[in-house]
Amino acid sequence: MLERLFQLKAHNTSVRTELLAGVTTFLAMAYILFVNPSILGATGMDKGAIFVATCLAAAIGSALMGLIANYPIALAPGMGLNAFFTYTVVLHLGHTWQVALGAVFLSALMFFLLSIFRIREWIINSIPLPLRSGIAAGIGLFLALIALQTAGIVVGNPATLVGLGDLSKPGPLLAILGFFLIVVLEARKVTGAVLIGILAVTVIAIALGVSAFGGLVSMPPSLAPTFLQLDIKGALDVGLISVIFAFLFVDLFDNSGTLIGVAKRAGLMGKDGHLPKMGRALIADSTAAMFGSLLGTSTTTSYIESAAGVSAGGRTGLTAVVVAVLFLLALFFAPLAGSVPAFATAPALFFIAVLMTSGLAEIEWDDLTTAAPVLVTALAMPLTYSIANGIAFGFITWTVIKLLSGRTRELNSALIVLSILFVIKLGWFNA
Numbered sequence: 001m002l003e004r005l006f007q008l009k010a011h012n013t014s015v016r017t018e019l020l021a022g023v024t025t026f027l028a029m030a031y032i033l034f035v036n037p038s039i040l041g042a043t044g045m046d047k048g049a050i051f052v053a054t055c056l057a058a059a060i061g062s063a064l065m066g067l068i069a070n071y072p073i074a075l076a077p078g079m080g081l082n083a084f085f086t087y088t089v090v091l092h093l094g095h096t097w098q099v100a101l102g103a104v105f106l107s108a109l110m111f112f113l114l115s116i117f118r119i120r121e122w123i124i125n126s127i128p129l130p131l132r133s134g135i136a137a138g139i140g141l142f143l144a145l146i147a148l149q150t151a152g153i154v155v156g157n158p159a160t161l162v163g164l165g166d167l168s169k170p171g172p173l174l175a176i177l178g179f180f181l182i183v184v185l186e187a188r189k190v191t192g193a194v195l196i197g198i199l200a201v202t203v204i205a206i207a208l209g210v211s212a213f214g215g216l217v218s219m220p221p222s223l224a225p226t227f228l229q230l231d232i233k234g235a236l237d238v239g240l241i242s243v244i245f246a247f248l249f250v251d252l253f254d255n256s257g258t259l260i261g262v263a264k265r266a267g268l269m270g271k272d273g274h275l276p277k278m279g280r281a282l283i284a285d286s287t288a289a290m291f292g293s294l295l296g297t298s299t300t301t302s303y304i305e306s307a308a309g310v311s312a313g314g315r316t317g318l319t320a321v322v323v324a325v326l327f328l329l330a331l332f333f334a335p336l337a338g339s340v341p342a343f344a345t346a347p348a349l350f351f352i353a354v355l356m357t358s359g360l361a362e363i364e365w366d367d368l369t370t371a372a373p374v375l376v377t378a379l380a381m382p383l384t385y386s387i388a389n390g391i392a393f394g395f396i397t398w399t400v401i402k403l404l405s406g407r408t409r410e411l412n413s414a415l416i417v418l419s420i421l422f423v424i425k426l427g428w429f430n431a
Contacts, residue, residue, distance in 0.1 A: 006070055006316040013315040018072075021314025022322020025074050027192035028305035029323075031348045032058070032076045033330055034198050034340040038150075039082045040298060043090040043097040048221030048334055053295040055331045056223075061288030061300045062324040066317030069281040072309055073262050074323040075288050078301035079352050080139040080387070081250055083146050085298040088386045089243055095234075100243075101226075101293050102235030107247035108289030108299065114252070115282040123252065126414035131398055132253050133359035134374035138381035138390040139250065140356025145382040147349035150342050151175030170210045171343040174201050178347030186351070191308060194348045201344040211344075215335030226296020242425050246388035251299050255285050258302040262310055304355075369405050373398035392422035 061075030148154035157163030185193035205211035292300035377394030
C-alpha cells in the first residue's frame, strides 16, 4: 500500500528512511506547538483550543501535502503570519480575532482559486526577487521586535518610543540564554535545536520558581472556544482588503519559496527547472489554510524546516504523513505547552527572525533603485507594526523610483496596478 501511494522505489527510498525523516522534520518544527498559543493567546483566544487547533491544522496540512502532492514537506501555522494576525490585525487595527480568522479563510480561499486557475505564476513572476527578499526580511525584523518585547529586553519609552528593559530580571536573562543555546545547537547541526532551547529555558524557569509546571500529559483540551468561530461577514469589510491581501501575498510567496527550496535539496526539481506538481502542492497548502481558519488558528503554510527531514533522506509524501501522525500524538501534551512561559518562546522568534533576514545578503546594494525600496519594505514592517504597511510602502517605492529613474523595463502591469491600489488604501489621494 505504501509503495502504491508514495512510489518509494522510484524515489530511491525506504519506509525506514521516510520514518526517520518524518521524525527529524517534526522535531525541527515542533516549537510551533508552544509558540503559536503564546502569540495567538494575546488576542484573548483560549490557549488550550489554540494548541489543539495548531496540532490538527499541522496534521491535516501535512497529510494533504503528503497524499496529494507526494512531497516530503510538512505544514503548520506560519511564523510571521501568526504575528501579523495578533499584533497588527487584532491588537493594532482593533478587529476581533473572529474577524481575523474570517480574513484568514478568505485569503486561503483566494489562494485556492489562484492555484486552480493557475494565476499564481503570473503573480509570482510579476514581483521582483529583491522585493520578495525585502518582504521576508521585514517579517523577520517584525518578529525580532516582538521577540524582544515579549522577553522584556525592549520596552516602551515615552521619550524615544523604545528603550532597554530591566536585564536583571529572570525573564530577559533566560530569553538571552535560550537564544544563545538555540544558535549554538543549530550551528552544531543538532536536530530540534529550537525545540530544545524552548524546553531548556522552561525547565530552568520552573526550577527557579519563575514559572509554574502545569503537568506533562493529559487528554486534549476542548476545541470548542475557537472551532467555527470565524466571522467571514465581518472580514468582508472594505477596510480589511489590505489585510486579506497581506495574508494571501505572504502565504503565496512563503509557500513558493519553501517548496522550491526544499524540492531543490531533495532533487525533486524537473530538468526544465520547474517543480512538478507545484499546483497540487499549492492546492494542498491553501486547503490546509482553510481548515486551519475553521479550527481556530492563523494561516497554515509549508515549513522550511522540512529541509531537515530531506537531509535525513526524506523523498516522498510518507515523510509528511509521519509528521502528521506525530502532531496528532502531540495533542496529549497540552499541559506541557501551557507550562512554557512567553520568555521561553521569545528566543525561538528571534532565531526565526535571523533566518528570515538572511535574504538581504542577495540584494545588489550598489543599485540604489533596488536597495532603497527593499530597505523601505523591511523597515516599514516593524516600525509601523504591520506587514501589510511594509508591503504597500515597498510596492509604491519600487514603482515610483524605477519609473522616475527611467528603468521602466523593471516594471510590469501588476506592480503598477497594485501600487496605485496601495496609494488609494493609504488614503494619499484624500490628503
